[in-house]
Amino acid sequence: MVASLVAAVELVLLVGAGFLLLAKPLSHALRRHAEATALAPAKKQPAPVVHRAAATKVAKPKLSRAQTGVFVFNGNGRNGAAGDAATQLHSLGYRIPGTGNAKREDYATTVVMYRRGFAAEGARLARDMHVKVVGPLDGVTPSALRGAQLAVVLGAA
Numbered sequence: 001m002v003a004s005l006v007a008a009v010e011l012v013l014l015v016g017a018g019f020l021l022l023a024k025p026l027s028h029a030l031r032r033h034a035e036a037t038a039l040a041p042a043k044k045q046p047a048p049v050v051h052r053a054a055a056t057k058v059a060k061p062k063l064s065r066a067q068t069g070v071f072v073f074n075g076n077g078r079n080g081a082a083g084d085a086a087t088q089l090h091s092l093g094y095r096i097p098g099t100g101n102a103k104r105e106d107y108a109t110t111v112v113m114y115r116r117g118f119a120a121e122g123a124r125l126a127r128d129m130h131v132k133v134v135g136p137l138d139g140v141t142p143s144a145l146r147g148a149q150l151a152v153v154l155g156a157a
Contacts, residue, residue, distance in 0.1 A: 059119075059120045060120055061120040061121045061123075061124050062118075062120065062121070063118075063121055063149065064093075065092060065093035065094050065124075066093050066094075066095060067095070068094055068095060068118075068121050068124075068125070068148075068149055068150060069094070069095045069096070069097050069145070069146075069147055069148030069149055069150065070086075070089050070094045070095070070096055070097075070125060070148055070149075070150045070151070070152060071096075071097055071098055071099070071100070071144070071145040071146060071148040071150070071151045071152075072085050072086045072089065072096065072098075072099045072100075072151075072152050072154065073099070073100055073101065073102040073140075073151060073152065073153045073154065074099070074100070074101050074102060074105070074154055075102035075104060075105060075106075075107035075110075075111075075153040075154050075155055076105060076107060076154050076155055076156045077105035077106070081154050082099035082100065082101070082154060083099055085099075085152065085154055086099050089125075089128075089129075089152075092128055094125070095148075097145070097146040097147055097148045098146050098148075102153050102154075103139065107153055107154070107155035107156065108155050108156055108157060109131075109132075109133055109155040109156070109157050110129065110131045110133070110152065110153065110154050110155045110157070111131070111133045111134075111135070111152070111153045111155065112125050112126045112129065112131050112133070112134045112135075112150065112151075112152055113134075113135055113136060113137045113138060113140060113150065113151045113152075113153070114134070114135075114136060114137065114149060114150050114151075115136075115137060115142050115145070115149050115150070116136065118149040118150060119134075119136075121149055121150055122134050122150055125150055125152070129152070131152075137151065
């Protein structure tokens with residue numbers, strides 16, 4: 001009986017010592033993994049491609065360029081990119097109600113998005129900007145556009 005009690009106590013002590021020896025390295029490994037995951041760049045999520053601007057025929061735009069509002073989002077992280085693009089679009093005749101930063105800064109390519117009913121205007125803007133990816137609003141609410149019909153998210157390319 002005494003031998004069994006001594007063996008049980010030794011077992012508890014061995015398990016406790018093993019836990020103490022492994023707990024610190026394991027906690028450091030978990031911390032490093034959590035930090036690496038938190039600091040890693042966001043995974044690239046492809047933008048929905050509704051049509052290619054040059055490949056698909058779309059109806060004629062209802063609005064002129066002067067009547068078409070374009071909100072420019074900086075999705076590439078370069079300082080001043082949205083302002084520069086807004087100036088260029090304004091010189092083409094588009095109305096620019098505002099600029100801002102996108103929720104992410106790792107867009108690989110520029111994307112033109114349009115509100116419902118303005119696909120033709122979106123295709124025209126994509127042609128004007130030489131952008132190939134055009135689709136409906138995704139991740140942007142119409143109210144965030146300040147009355148604009150189109151949004152441009154500037155990418156790295």
